[in-house]
Amino acid sequence: MEGYRFKSTLFDIEPGEDEQTNPRMYGRQLAAWLKVQLEGRGYVVEPVIDEDWGRCLVCLRAPFMLWVGCGSVADYDTAKPGDPPPAKEDVIWHCFPEAEVSLWKRLFRRIDTTVAVAKLDADLRAILAGESRITLMDV
Template identity: 35%
Template sequence: MAQIEFTSAKFLPVLPEDCQVNPGAYGFELAWWLAQTLVKSGVVTSYPVGEDWGWLIEYHEGDAEFMIGCGSQSDPGEGDGGQPVAWSVFVTQVRSLKQRLQGRSAPAIAARLTAAIVAALRAEGIAVDVDALT
């Protein structure tokens, strides 16, 4: 799994706190922006899906499925003031039991997805930190 972290005011929530998936759990605007930006480079994802911790978009290539999670690292209401908040994006492969037992993974695809996300953020002038996690 790769994790991308950055601080920005670009993806602050449009709707008020009580409309978020959970207090302080932002990420729809980031996930939606990523879906729109990635498709321009040929990476077609799903629409954003809400989770308790934030939002995700899905990507499929062949029989490989990936989850791109987008969430804030903020306190409730922190997105209301227009100040930058900390964001986290992760890319992880979703594998079936059969794929796990067979040791099937697609690290090259995960690396390409991560690179595309990093490039898109940097093109917006956003400095990012990237950690490759296992």
């Protein structure tokens, strides 16, 4: 789960949005924005899925699942229970491409996801680098 870490003032934290994820895990607006950006590059992205770790954008289901995970980097080391969400300029955002091949498919044939993940990764990098209100961080 390497992906990209970045800061941006483009995304607000919506009240109560971490009720669909783990506490202090934000990124609803990031996921909606990324969905539009990926669709603009030809991906057919399913509706955003809330996960405990953030949001999932499924771009392909067959012959394997290709998706982007995104959300905030939790500030559990510095935040105390009851603290308000961080200011948007202080949030570190994260997104990463991923591919999954079902166990059933892996048993009967080798499915290479390398090319699709590399393309999705390159598209993610171009999307993020192309937005002036996003500052990529060195990891």
